[in-house]
Amino acid sequence: MRKIRVAVLGYGHLGKWHCQKVDAHKDVAEFVAIVEKFAPNKAAAKAAHPHVAVVEDVREVLGRIDAAVVVTPTSTHFDLVRHLMESGKHVFCEKPLCSNDAEAQTLRKVAEGRSTVLQIGHSERFHQAWEQLGQKLKGLSAPFTVRINRVAPFKGRATDVDVVQDLAIHDLDLIMHLFSKAPKKVLATGQKIRTQNWDHASIHLELEDNCHAFIDVSRNHVKELRDLEVVSKDGTLLVDLFANKILEAPAGQFPDGTFVKEEPYPKRDHLLIEHQHFYESILKDGPAIVGLAAGANAVHLVDCTLRSLAQGIPVDVRLHG
Numbered sequence: 001m002r003k004i005r006v007a008v009l010g011y012g013h014l015g016k017w018h019c020q021k022v023d024a025h026k027d028v029a030e031f032v033a034i035v036e037k038f039a040p041n042k043a044a045a046k047a048a049h050p051h052v053a054v055v056e057d058v059r060e061v062l063g064r065i066d067a068a069v070v071v072t073p074t075s076t077h078f079d080l081v082r083h084l085m086e087s088g089k090h091v092f093c094e095k096p097l098c099s100n101d102a103e104a105q106t107l108r109k110v111a112e113g114r115s116t117v118l119q120i121g122h123s124e125r126f127h128q129a130w131e132q133l134g135q136k137l138k139g140l141s142a143p144f145t146v147r148i149n150r151v152a153p154f155k156g157r158a159t160d161v162d163v164v165q166d167l168a169i170h171d172l173d174l175i176m177h178l179f180s181k182a183p184k185k186v187l188a189t190g191q192k193i194r195t196q197n198w199d200h201a202s203i204h205l206e207l208e209d210n211c212h213a214f215i216d217v218s219r220n221h222v223k224e225l226r227d228l229e230v231v232s233k234d235g236t237l238l239v240d241l242f243a244n245k246i247l248e249a250p251a252g253q254f255p256d257g258t259f260v261k262e263e264p265y266p267k268r269d270h271l272l273i274e275h276q277h278f279y280e281s282i283l284k285d286g287p288a289i290v291g292l293a294a295g296a297n298a299v300h301l302v303d304c305t306l307r308s309l310a311q312g313i314p315v316d317v318r319l320h321g
């Protein structure tokens with residue numbers, strides 16, 4: 001079997017880790033090239049991967065690759081993904097798929113009739129907790145309320161985009177992925193504290209059947225929190241995504257008389273799992289684990305949130321199939 005020839009585009013903060021995951025799949029993937037424009041990062045890529053070609057433009061290696069992993073800044077995703085798809089390459093693009101709805105619609109058109117894989121890096125889907133709780137969350141009876149925190153002190157990263165594109169997109173995708181009630185309306189407020197972009201956002205998603213989700217994202221918080229809580233008539237469930245724990249308070253009490261149960265779940269290497277899925281989809285000619293429709297819908301919810309932030313009004317959601 002011929003191996004899948006892979007290039008990684010972008011050797012920045014996350015690109016380094018993607019390169020390790022390509023290396024970890026030597027049985028199916030041949031690591032052909034790293035594409036990086038910034039001289040210090042190029043030098044770091046050469047030092048860490050002496051047997052891999054390091055070039056400045058993907059066009060230099062297009063004829064020698066079957067697949068590309070896009071880990072460049074968000075503003076570059078649309079052009080790169082479009083070019084790679086039009087060139088017949090399989091693509092694993094980090095989240096977000098692109099910067100706005102119009103770009104997502106163009107990519108949908110470009111994808112029509114193509115059988116190559118396009119996978120989007122919505123890595124938060126790969127917590128083991130979701131496998132354990134999947135059926136329970138999907139089967140929750142209405143009404144229920146979801147509360148999500150994804151806040152951290154300022155680290156100076158991803159300031160080219162706002163917290164909605166950088167952080168909330170994970171949670172907007174999780175809401176669509178984990179629950180059976182689709183978003184109908186978005187109302188958001190926010191603050192620009194350290195950058196020209198939104199550094200904090202509080203997002204209210206009205207879901208079907210009188211269900212609601214409240215998402216708080218910030219890059220200017222006093223401590224780091226990453227959790228998802230669901231409250232329904234059956235009780236409360238909290239997944240601490242940072243401490244890898246599930247906490248549950250049923251409507252009544254547990255047989256031993258306690259009111260709250262806490263259970264750890266194993267931490268997993270999400271990026272490794274995503275790479276496994278990517279190569280499997282290519283080899284088996286199967287669908288991507290997180291494909292274009294999911295990526296485009298997440299971008300749509302980001303767009304709705306940004307419009308609501310800018311105008312201070314609720315915005316209707318129109319998801320695509």
Ligand SMILES: NC(=O)c1ccc[n+]([C@@H]2O[C@H](COP(=O)([O-])OP(=O)(O)OC[C@H]3O[C@@H](n4cnc5c(N)ncnc54)[C@H](O)[C@@H]3O)[C@@H](O)[C@H]2O)c1
Nearest residue numbers: 010011012013014015035036038041071072074094095123
């Ligand atoms: N899934 C996640 O949880 C997660 C986490 C972090 C970052 N990301 C995503 O990964 C992407 C990259 O983030 P980062 O933190 O690594 O950014 P970064 O700025 O640290 O790295 C980006 C790199 O891409 C290079 N680059 C820019 N344009 C290029 C081009 N046209 N061709 C090749 N290289 C180019 C830059 O020089 C830089 O080295 C972003 O889209 C971000 O949203 C996802």
